Amino acid sequence: MATILLIDDDIEVLSINKKYLSGEGYTVYATDSPQKGIAYAKKLKPDCILLDIMMPQLNGYEVCHQIRQFCSSPILFLTGKGSEDDKIEGLTIGADDYIVKPYSLRELKARIDIHIRRAAHVNTPQNDNTLVFHDLTIDKLAHKAFYQGEDLMLANREYEVLLYLASHPNTDVTFEDLGIALFGFYQESDRRSVMVNVSRLRKKFEGNPTLEHMIETVWSKGYRFIVN
Incomplete structure (x- = not known):
C-alpha cells in the first residue's frame, strides 16, 4: 500500500489524519517538525506528502521548496489559508494540490488516490515513449x-x-x-x-x-x- 508523509505542527490534526489514513490501509509517517519532515521525505520517498503551511521555524512554502529539490512525489497543502493568493503561491512553489481546512476526510483520501494514480501512470513505461x-x-x-x-x-x-x-x-x-x-x-x-x-x-x-x-x-x- 502507498506510503503517506504528514507534516503539520497541529498534533490533533496529525493524529486524526494518521488514524484515518492508516485505517484506509496506507502506511503513514507523521511529524510536527518541518525539519524532520524534510529528512523523512528524503529518506522515505513517500508516495504522497500532506503539508501544512503555517508552521514555526519553516513555513510550508519553504518546506515544499526544499523537498522539491530531491523529491517529485505529489505534495498536497492542507491549510487554513484559503485566499486565492495563498493558493496560487502554493501551486507556484511546486505543490500538486491545495486543500483548505476544514475538509472532508473522504475527499482527502480521494484526492490522495488521484495524485498517487497519476504519479504511477506517469512513471509507467509506454509503447511510444x-x-x-x-x-x-x-x-x-x-x-x-x-x-x-x-x-x-x-x-x-x-x-x-x-x-x-x-x-x-x-x-x-x-x-x-x-x-x-x-x-x-x-x-x-x-x-x-x-x-x-x-x-x-x-x-x-x-x-x-x-x-x-x-x-x-x-x-x-x-x-x-x-x-x-
Whole structure:
C-alpha cells in the first residue's frame, strides 16, 4: 500500500489524519517538525506528502521548496489559508494540490488516490515513449523534456501540462480539458490553478526562441500547442 508523509505542527490534526489514513490501509509517517519532515521525505520517498503551511521555524512554502529539490512525489497543502493568493503561491512553489481546512476526510483520501494514480501512470513505461517537435523532445519514460538536448528541468505539474498539450498539437485545449488532465476533476474555480501551471511552464520556455511561441492562449477558452 502507498506510503503517506504528514507534516503539520497541529498534533490533533496529525493524529486524526494518521488514524484515518492508516485505517484506509496506507502506511503513514507523521511529524510536527518541518525539519524532520524534510529528512523523512528524503529518506522515505513517500508516495504522497500532506503539508501544512503555517508552521514555526519553516513555513510550508519553504518546506515544499526544499523537498522539491530531491523529491517529485505529489505534495498536497492542507491549510487554513484559503485566499486565492495563498493558493496560487502554493501551486507556484511546486505543490500538486491545495486543500483548505476544514475538509472532508473522504475527499482527502480521494484526492490522495488521484495524485498517487497519476504519479504511477506517469512513471509507467509506454509503447511510444518519445515526442519530438523540432528542438523539443519529451521523454515519457524519464518524465523529462529537453530543448536542443538540454534538460528543461520541469517540475511535475509543468511536465504534465506540456505532455497533455503536446499530445494534442494544433488543437484547442480547454481549461476544463487541462484541469481534468492535471487534477482528475474540474470546476470553474480551478481555472486559475490551470492558468498558474501553464504560466509556470511558459517561464521555463523563456529565452528559447523555438519554444516561446509554441503555447498560444485561446481567448476565454484555453490553449493551443502550435506545431508547424
